[in-house]
Amino acid sequence: PVAAAPAPVAAPTEAPKPDEGRLAQQIEQRFADIQAKRDHFSVLGVPQDASRDQVKAAFLSLAKVFHPDRLPPSLPHLAQKMTSVFESIREAYEVLHDDARRKSYQQTLQGAQALPKPPSAAAGGRPGGARADTNAEDLFKMGEVYFRKRDFLAAVEHYERAHALEPKPLYLAARAWAVYMDPSRKADMPRAKQWMADAVRLDPNCDRAHYQLGVIARVENDMDRAERHFREAVRANPKHLEANQELRLIDMRKKNPPKKGLFR
Secondary structure (H helix, E strand, O other), rough: OOOOOOOOOOOOOOOOOOHHHHHHHHHHHHHHHHHHOOOOOHHHHHOOHHHHHHHHHHHHHHHHHHOOOOOOOOOOHHHHHHHHHHHHHHHHHHHOOOHHHHHHHHHHHHHHHHOOOOOOOOHHHHHHEEEEEEHHHHHHHHHHHHHHHHOHHHHHHHHHHHHHHHOHHHHHHHHHHHHHHHHHHHHHHHHHHHHHHHHHHOOOOOOOHHHHHHHHHHOOOOOOHHHHHHHHHHHOOOOOOHHHHHHHHHHHHHHHOOOOOOOO
């Protein structure tokens, strides 16, 4: 029998060009830097006393290289890492270009440096010998403490650092809510809502993001959307107290709709 013709091979991804190979190495290195928790100044490559213009120039220069839209078709496997890298660059810019946020961040850095180092794993310390100030979960918990104190600036800084270390949708949702609740950042509300939507897209079971989006929808008087998000929050976490309370209130309103006035 005649040998069957070889099956058509899917169009191969174009081989990286030399400069694209260098970009791939840069992406991998930058991503490794994120895991190593480089501070915002190191991420942008600027000194701690850099002017706002220097910070902006550094950001624009890096954005030309690491913006996700710049990823060549030959490097699709690096898309997620490229996004994480650009997110870390953008976060660094947003913090350092804002004088108040930069001051708070520098104070956080100084406080972290003053913390005593726990014993290494070899000495019987925490597995992996991770320092408290470089542990994403610890940073997240510190963010929760600041949020409860309504110190939104400090809360955002800690959530950002946790997310940079470990890009969990939960940390993104927490950061978004702290920004949304900060009275001084009304202009950032649309971006905060987008981050919550991103958290849900990345993890449909992120009950925190669903609950937050439900509250926002209720405030915006979109009760159908609010109910949808609250139900998703409870589906993901049946013990979500606040979402269950919201649903009970919605059910009560449905059973006892407000009566229209005589002249309405």
